[in-house]
Amino acid sequence: MSELRTFMNHNAIIDLIDGMAHVLCSRLADHHIENPAIIGIHTGGAWVAKHLHNTLGIQDPLGLLDINFYRDDFTRIGVNPEVKPSSIDFDIEGRNIILVDDVLQTGRTIRAAMNEIFDYGRPASITLVTLIERSGRQLPIQPDVIGLRPPLQEDEHIALSGPEELSLNIGRKDN
Amino acid sequence: MASRHQNIQLNDQGQLRHFLTIEGLHRGLLTQILDTAEAFAALPGRPIKKVPALRGRIITNLFFENSTRTRTTFELAAKRLSADVLNFNISTSATSKGETLLDTLRNIEAMHSEMFVVRHSQSGAAHFIAQHAAPGVSVINAGDGRHAHPTQAMLDMFTIRKHKGDFTPLRVAIVGDVLHSRVARSQILALNTLGVTEVRVVGPSTLLPTEARCLGVHVFHDLDEGLRDVDVVIMLRLQKERMDGALLPSEDEYFQLYGLTSERLEVAKDDAIVMHPGPMNRGVEMASEVADGPRSVILQQVSYGIAVRMAVMSMCMQTRDDAGGEM
Numbered sequence: 001m002s003e004l005r006t007f008m009n010h011n012a013i014i015d016l017i018d019g020m021a022h023v024l025c026s027r028l029a030d031h032h033i034e035n036p037a038i039i040g041i042h043t044g045g046a047w048v049a050k051h052l053h054n055t056l057g058i059q060d061p062l063g064l065l066d067i068n069f070y071r072d073d074f075t076r077i078g079v080n081p082e083v084k085p086s087s088i089d090f091d092i093e094g095r096n097i098i099l100v101d102d103v104l105q106t107g108r109t110i111r112a113a114m115n116e117i118f119d120y121g122r123p124a125s126i127t128l129v130t131l132i133e134r135s136g137r138q139l140p141i142q143p144d145v146i147g148l149r150p151p152l153q154e155d156e157h158i159a160l161s162g163p164e165e166l167s168l169n170i171g172r173k174d175n
Numbered sequence: 176m177a178s179r180h181q182n183i184q185l186n187d188q189g190q191l192r193h194f195l196t197i198e199g200l201h202r203g204l205l206t207q208i209l210d211t212a213e214a215f216a217a218l219p220g221r222p223i224k225k226v227p228a229l230r231g232r233i234i235t236n237l238f239f240e241n242s243t244r245t246r247t248t249f250e251l252a253a254k255r256l257s258a259d260v261l262n263f264n265i266s267t268s269a270t271s272k273g274e275t276l277l278d279t280l281r282n283i284e285a286m287h288s289e290m291f292v293v294r295h296s297q298s299g300a301a302h303f304i305a306q307h308a309a310p311g312v313s314v315i316n317a318g319d320g321r322h323a324h325p326t327q328a329m330l331d332m333f334t335i336r337k338h339k340g341d342f343t344p345l346r347v348a349i350v351g352d353v354l355h356s357r358v359a360r361s362q363i364l365a366l367n368t369l370g371v372t373e374v375r376v377v378g379p380s381t382l383l384p385t386e387a388r389c390l391g392v393h394v395f396h397d398l399d400e401g402l403r404d405v406d407v408v409i410m411l412r413l414q415k416e417r418m419d420g421a422l423l424p425s426e427d428e429y430f431q432l433y434g435l436t437s438e439r440l441e442v443a444k445d446d447a448i449v450m451h452p453g454p455m456n457r458g459v460e461m462a463s464e465v466a467d468g469p470r471s472v473i474l475q476q477v478s479y480g481i482a483v484r485m486a487v488m489s490m491c492m493q494t495r496d497d498a499g500g501e502m
Contacts, residue, residue: 066214068214069214069215069226069227069228069256069489070226070227070228071228074227074228074229074489074493075228075229075232075492075493076493077493078190078489078490078493079207079211079486079489079490079493081207081210082210083210083211083214084213084214085213085214085216085217086214086217087217115227116226118223119221119222119223119225119226120221120222120223121222
């Protein structure tokens with residue numbers, strides 16, 4: 001990826017996540033979703049989830065999901081050298097789950113994450129929250145709460161860096 | 176990069192293709208195996224203990240030498256990766272009818288198996304099969320003669336890391352029949368690659384290889400001296416079935432000299448752990464009070480063995496394509 005430019009700095013991102021927490025609370029109330037647990041997808045999703053987890057004051061520990069072994073292109077891409085253990089220290093069975101990722105593009109990560117969640121148990125519901133929603137969907141997966149939908153060119157790439165100082169950066173993919 | 180290309184175990188990108196020996200693998204790769212195993216070690220806590228990573232792939236256990244435990248853990252590891260598993264016990268199968276090893280290999284390849292897990296009494300057997308395997312087929316060495324048993328060594332490294340964290344300050348004693356032990360050879364290579372402070376081998380001179388010092392270890396013939404201040408004690412099985420000479424006076428005398436008891440363990444560090452690759456001869460290598468005692472991590476080794484074998488299998492079964500990967 002060439003020329004990386006900062007699209008949003010830490011404070012702006014935290015403000016965005018606070019706004020998402022507000023919208024999420026309203027949505028949970030509207031849909032009578034009680035006692036939710038929260039799961040973030042490694043790595044960027046986990047950072048966003050951590051802030052939401054604090055802001056919403058959720059009692060259960062934050063769940064973390066590494067979807068590496070659930071990817072539909074696993075045998076082509078192989079093991080990510082930075083694969084982390086998934087850790088979900090609460091019972092998924094019958095729970096309302098808030099699933100958090102940083103960027104929703106193709107939808108394949110979310111599909112993999114949902115497959116993994118179901119290997120822990122059958123949740124009552126899953127609410128999808130993403131910091132960024134962008135074009136490029138390849139599967140019929142839509143978010144319930146988003147932070148921002150920035151206009152991006154097809155060859156542009158957006159990524160969250162962190163974890164202490166969050167930053168959203170846009171670059172152009174090399175061809 | 177040139178040296179990587181010469182290592183049959185690695186592909187053009189320096190990734191693991193076969194896993195035949197620890198020799199020639201750098202610390203980063205061994206650490207990646209341990210990190211990947213860490214992700215799999217969490218699976219037993221879940222209701223569904225499988226991941227879909229190798230769904231639709233076929234893995235063949237090719238065992239020319241009996242070993243129920245090793246074969247079972249490889250089989251379970253493959254199944255937890257959602258692969259399909261074929262088991263061939265060759266000692267009771269085709270080769271006894273006159274088929275050559277390579278003909279057996281070609282036949283199983285024709286069944287579209289993409290991985291062979293090979294156990295053989297001849298040193299170098301897995302390497303030979305890897306050299307002749309079709310492109311896209313990976314080979315894992317599950318023990319060859321006196322040469323290597325790299326997945327056992329890596330599960331031992333995983334167990335050590337789980338208990339001790341950093342390898343750097345550790346002193347490790349490997350006690351017993353090092354001469355006949357492929358496990359010990361792989362452990363010594365792995366421990367030195369991962370950078371421990373000291374590896375010791377402890378045993379009677381008849382059971383230590385004459386070239387032991389060349390392996391980068393300190394040699395001890397007295398158990399008490401060998402165990403002093405160590406962090407990890409690895410007991411080896413007395414390979415009775417491999418002994419073809421009068422290397423030992425008797426099992427009783429061996430236990431008197433080299434058997435691990437609670438009393439003898441006292442010279443090791445207070446938090447030293449005791450390991451054994453199994454199967455264990457109680458009252459020969461180790462007293463039951465130690466095997467079942469608080470410092471023993473022997474059963475954890477077995478559980479971790481599945482996670483480590485999953486890591487090695489999943490890493491070998493990848494074919495890198497740098498063009499893809501966007502999700």
